[in-house]
Amino acid sequence: MVLPILSFAKNGPEVSDFIRFKERTSTSKSEHLETAIVRYENPGTQTTIDLVAVIHIGDRLYFQKLNAALKSYQTVFYEAVGNDFPKSKKPAEPKKQNIPFSDRQQAVAYLGLQQQRNWIDYEAKNFVHADLSWKELYDLMAIRNQSLTTTFQKLHRLSNQGKSPGSGMASAATGRLTGGDPLELKRNMARSMSEDEKLAAQLESHGGTVIVTDRNNAVMEKLNAAINAPESEGTPKKFAIFFTEPLTCPISKNVS
Amino acid sequence: MPDFEKRLLKDEFIRKAETWFTAWQVSEPGRPEASAVSQFLKSLNSGKAENVDATKFFGDGRTTR
Numbered sequence: 001m002v003l004p005i006l007s008f009a010k011n012g013p014e015v016s017d018f019i020r021f022k023e024r025t026s027t028s029k030s031e032h033l034e035t036a037i038v039r040y041e042n043p044g045t046q047t048t049i050d051l052v053a054v055i056h057i058g059d060r061l062y063f064q065k066l067n068a069a070l071k072s073y074q075t076v077f078y079e080a081v082g083n084d085f086p087k088s089k090k091p092a093e094p095k096k097q098n099i100p101f102s103d104r105q106q107a108v109a110y111l112g113l114q115q116q117r118n119w120i121d122y123e124a125k126n127f128v129h130a131d132l133s134w135k136e137l138y139d140l141m142a143i144r145n146q147s148l149t150t151t152f153q154k155l156h157r158l159s160n161q162g163k164s165p166g167s168g169m170a171s172a173a174t175g176r177l178t179g180g181d182p183l184e185l186k187r188n189m190a191r192s193m194s195e196d197e198k199l200a201a202q203l204e205s206h207g208g209t210v211i212v213t214d215r216n217n218a219v220m221e222k223l224n225a226a227i228n229a230p231e232s233e234g235t236p237k238k239f240a241i242f243f244t245e246p247l248t249c250p251i252s253k254n255v256s
Numbered sequence: 257m258p259d260f261e262k263r264l265l266k267d268e269f270i271r272k273a274e275t276w277f278t279a280w281q282v283s284e285p286g287r288p289e290a291s292a293v294s295q296f297l298k299s300l301n302s303g304k305a306e307n308v309d310a311t312k313f314f315g316d317g318r319t320t321r
Contacts, residue, residue, distance in 0.1 A: 031282035032278045032279070032280065032281045032282065033278070033279045033280050033282075034276040034278050035276070035277055035279050036274050036275065037274065037275045037277070038261070038271065038273070038274045039271070039272040039273045039274070039275075040264045040265075040270060040271055040272065041269060041270055042269045042270070043270075044268065049264060049269065051264075055279050058279035058280050059279065059280045059281065062278060062280065065277055066277060069277075111280075113280055183282055186280065186282050187282045190280065190282060204259065212259060213259070216259050216260060216263070220260075220263055
């Protein structure tokens with residue numbers, strides 16, 4: 001399979017990783033999953049853009065550090081299909097769990113982790129929603145003859161073709177479970193997630209998808225409007241794009 | 257993700273630096289709740305790939321990726 005993104009990497013600058021798993025070494029007993037903030041600058045337009053990766057589940061301290069880092073930008077363009085989060089005058093605090101105890105919540109509880117949406121301050125003043133509404137998502141999927149089901153099925157197939165060790169949560173349910181040991185499950189999920197970035201590139205290899213290409217278009221439209229805004233001409237600009245890695249993280253129970 | 261990076265590099269942005277954040281430590285003890293994980297895995301394994309109600313899965317009608 002010819003992958004546009006990988007081809008680009010071959011012919012141009014090396015493409016960055018945004019998620020990685022640090023294995024135990026002879027000098028360090030620590031094993032941890034990491035996500036990156038990668039900085040890009042355009043001297044011509046005096047613009048700095050940071051790509052800020054986040055995963056759906058992590059340690060509380062991780063989300064608190066990200067919240068602190070995200071305060072430093074003029075604007076944080078965040079991805080979240082649906083409507084904007086309402087602005088609140090209150091500082092960020094954990095949201096009450098007012099929805100049924102979902103599969104993800106059960107997994108998060110088991111692993112001793114926290115959920116992104118409960119800890120990231122999406123109501124911060126500098127946060128700007130930059131994603132599709134559900135209607136736009138489904139309309140675009142109809143145009144492309146895609147659906148969430150077919151997209152996730154394709155991801156699952158790619159994962160099972162051996163091109164990636166697994167697909168995040170789904171892999172835990174398809175042969176990687178290790179006798180109910182939460183640490184082993186945590187380790188395996190971390191390894192899988194660190195590899196799943198490659199799946200997104202493979203998924204995009206045939207003209208793109210709504211869930212990646214079209215959603216990214218929505219972000220870039222808002223970003224470019226901010227960069228080219230007349231009122232900010234000639235002044236330094238510092239923006240962030242806040243996105244979730246890996247693509248496979250939210251695969252649901254409905255994927256077989 | 258690489259797609260964003262590809263777009264930025266095409267627009268003459270130059271990659272400058274990267275900072276890494278620890279999302280979770282494997283060495284930290286989890287909270288073994290056997291029934292919860294058992295139910296979670298059972299539901300994953302028995303699911304049908306039809307009639308996905310995304311808003312129901314994502315709980316509050318919003319989701320990131």
